[in-house]
Amino acid sequence: MKAKIFITLKEGVLDPQGKAIAQSLNNLGFTGxxxxxxxxxxxxxxxKDNKPSAFKEIDQMCQKLLANTVIENYKIEIT
Amino acid sequence: MKAKIFITLKEGVLDPQGKAIAQSLNNLGFTGxxxxxxxxxxxxxxxKDNKPSAFKEIDQMCQKLLANTVIENYKIEIT
Incomplete structure (x- = not known):
């Protein structure tokens, strides 16, 4: 079973890396x-045999290791 | 207009960070x-006014800055 986990910074959390990318894109001439x-x-x-148990296990992984839930949100997608 | 870009390592490219995560998950007791x-x-x-032009521009961004196309694949999703 394959799972994708999308981890993003919460709204309001500063993202200096994102700002740097935006600045670089501007410098390359991209506008807007x-x-x-x-x-x-x-x-x-x-x-794992079934989706619900895989989802539960991966949710635990996110809580314990993969995401920093203080500043990050995560979304799990199982295919 | 909002776009999401998913950048993943190409098949066959070593991913030491992924290996480290897998090892850590194992150490935490996650199996399988x-x-x-x-x-x-x-x-x-x-x-941008329309999806096709936004897609084209973002594809250019990926080629020029965001992705290393030698070792990475990217997928653009516009919402």
């Missing part, structure tokens, strides 16, 4: 860029 | 993890 935010995408291949 | 790959997620808010 209002905001850039950088997050992470983690793909996990896991041996 | 076959593979972990870490990628990036970039969210861009851009002033």
């Amino acid at each position: 860029i209002n905001d850039v935010r950088q997050g992470r995408l983690i793909e996990i291949e896991i041996d | 993890i076959n593979d972990v790959r870490q990628g990036r997620l970039i969210e861009i808010e851009i002033d």
